[in-house]
Amino acid sequence: MPLETISLEDISFHLTEMLDVKRLCSRDRFSEHDEAVFDAVLKTAEQIAGDLFAPHNQKADQNEPTFDGEKVHIIPEVKDALAAYIDAGFMGIQHDYDVGGMQLPASVAMSCSAIFNSANVGTAGYPFLTIGASNVLRTYGSDEQKHRFMEPMIEGRFFGTMCLSEPQAGSSLSDIKTQAVPQDDGTYRITGNKMWISAGEHELSENIIHLVLAKVPGGPAGVKGISLFIVPKFLVNDDGSIGERNDVSLAGLNHKMGYRGTTNTLLNFGENEGAVGYLIGEEHKGLFYMFHMMNEARIGVGLGAVSLGYAGYLYSLEYAKNRPQGRHPDGKDPTSDQLMLIEHADIKRLLLAQKAAVEGGLALCLYAADLVDDENTSPNEKDRAEASLLLDTLTPVVKSWPSEFCLEANKHAIQILGGYGYTRDYPVEQYYRDNRLNYS
Ligand SMILES: Cc1cc2nc3c(=O)[nH]c(=O)nc-3n(C[C@H](O)[C@H](O)[C@H](O)COP(=O)(O)OP(=O)(O)OC[C@H]3O[C@@H](n4cnc5c(N)ncnc54)[C@H](O)[C@@H]3O)c2cc1C
Numbered sequence: 001m002p003l004e005t006i007s008l009e010d011i012s013f014h015l016t017e018m019l020d021v022k023r024l025c026s027r028d029r030f031s032e033h034d035e036a037v038f039d040a041v042l043k044t045a046e047q048i049a050g051d052l053f054a055p056h057n058q059k060a061d062q063n064e065p066t067f068d069g070e071k072v073h074i075i076p077e078v079k080d081a082l083a084a085y086i087d088a089g090f091m092g093i094q095h096d097y098d099v100g101g102m103q104l105p106a107s108v109a110m111s112c113s114a115i116f117n118s119a120n121v122g123t124a125g126y127p128f129l130t131i132g133a134s135n136v137l138r139t140y141g142s143d144e145q146k147h148r149f150m151e152p153m154i155e156g157r158f159f160g161t162m163c164l165s166e167p168q169a170g171s172s173l174s175d176i177k178t179q180a181v182p183q184d185d186g187t188y189r190i191t192g193n194k195m196w197i198s199a200g201e202h203e204l205s206e207n208i209i210h211l212v213l214a215k216v217p218g219g220p221a222g223v224k225g226i227s228l229f230i231v232p233k234f235l236v237n238d239d240g241s242i243g244e245r246n247d248v249s250l251a252g253l254n255h256k257m258g259y260r261g262t263t264n265t266l267l268n269f270g271e272n273e274g275a276v277g278y279l280i281g282e283e284h285k286g287l288f289y290m291f292h293m294m295n296e297a298r299i300g301v302g303l304g305a306v307s308l309g310y311a312g313y314l315y316s317l318e319y320a321k322n323r324p325q326g327r328h329p330d331g332k333d334p335t336s337d338q339l340m341l342i343e344h345a346d347i348k349r350l351l352l353a354q355k356a357a358v359e360g361g362l363a364l365c366l367y368a369a370d371l372v373d374d375e376n377t378s379p380n381e382k383d384r385a386e387a388s389l390l391l392d393t394l395t396p397v398v399k400s401w402p403s404e405f406c407l408e409a410n411k412h413a414i415q416i417l418g419g420y421g422y423t424r425d426y427p428v429e430q431y432y433r434d435n436r437l438n439y440s
Pocket of ligand 1: 162163164165166167168169170171172195196197198199259437440
């Protein structure tokens with residue numbers, strides 16, 4: 001089914017003409033790729049998003065996940081869509097070949113993300129978190145942790161989460177109370193509650209790998225005492241098989257105004273003997289490691305906002321081209337043909353404002369993704385350092401500007417559809433509700 005929620009032509013224009021992405025193919029990491037490969041990957045994303053993500057976007061919104069006290073139930077289309085996503089290799093899109101990845105540039109990976117997000121941001125939420133978690137393990141995990149937890153994420157057998165917030169500690173992470181007590185065998189026992197955890201429980205994967213911020217007793221006060229742990233839903237045996245259930249349980253699902261297809265959870269860790277956790281890196285450096293994931297997540301949130309803005313823009317553009325309504329101010333003859341909405345000056349303004357926000361937002365996010373590639377792979381140290389500095393400066397803008405202005409774009413899309421725009425028979429009100437969460 002053709003994907004009508006984002007323009008592949010626009011994405012390709014940015015990659016080819018603005019960013020000259022083919023220059024990356026002269027670098028060792030990407031030397032096995034060429035522009036034809038990048039095109040093929042984008043087209044595969046477009047096809048899977050059109051065939052399997054977009055068709056259940058509205059159904060997933062109207063049929064939120066439910067919890068029966070034992071299991072979470074999600075409409076079956078979500079698992080089918082994710083199976084195709086995994087089969088096509090998207091979970092490992094940036095990872096190394098030797099762990100089963102595709103070793104593609106961040107700019108291409110993020111372009112694919114934009115395609116999936118525009119089609120169905122709720123279903124795309126599961127791989128978004130899994131990719132983020134696997135990236136943290138790639139950078140900071142031990143070889144053993146990579147083998148046991150990251151590689152199954154790349155295979156799509158395990159999904160991931162990030163567990164920072166607690167019921168009493170959101171913006172101020174220095175006040176988290178979750179504790180990690182060291183054990184003689186080198187593991188830790190985790191106890192505490194984590195709130196707002198996206199994709200925290202479901203039956204979509206064999207296992208869920210939670211990355212959990214917690215404090216080791218006796219450590220420094222505030223953020224300097226926070227460490228990062230791997231806490232799997234099921235323990236993983238030495239041979240890689242799924243072991244016994246860890247002491248992590250779902251206290252309940254949160255029901256939000258948007259992103260309804262992604263479960264949002266309150267998780268209890270260690271209500272019984274304590275959840276088994278494995279320290280990532282060194283004690284007390286957890287926030288630093290997590291911020292690696294958070295920085296990528298910030299670009300991802302900006303891009304998610306662009307994608308939803310784009311979907312609303314294209315829908316309202318098509319609507320405005322086809323809806324006859326009224327006449328020109330200087331041609332009020334009631335027997336004359338009506339104009340299409342798009343011919344009214346104020347509707348043009350609303351369309352152009354959306355176009356500026358979504359195309360500008362896309363350019364900004366893909367530029368940031370390209371800086372990630374330069375930061376990681378530029379042959380010259382000075383260029384890597386400059387890309388890194390610019391990325392640090394731009395990342396908060398990349399997160400916040402699209403979240404504000406592409407949400408405005410969604411408001412304009414609703415306005416163009418008039419009374420119809422506020423009804424659930426049309427997709428634009430859902431885009432607005434979904435996008436409002438990117439603004440948080
Ligand atoms: C869709 C969605 C998904 C999420 N997924 C996850 C997830 O997967 N994992 C996770 O750990 N968390 C997740 N969160 C939680 C999110 O990170 C927290 O909601 C956020 O950190 C805010 O915490 P809080 O809700 O406790 O609000 P509070 O911290 O109580 O803040 C309330 C308001 O006060 C403002 N405020 C707070 N402190 C200050 C200050 N010093 N100066 C000025 N204003 C201030 C905040 O900006 C906010 O507007 C998610 C949230 C949303 C909306």
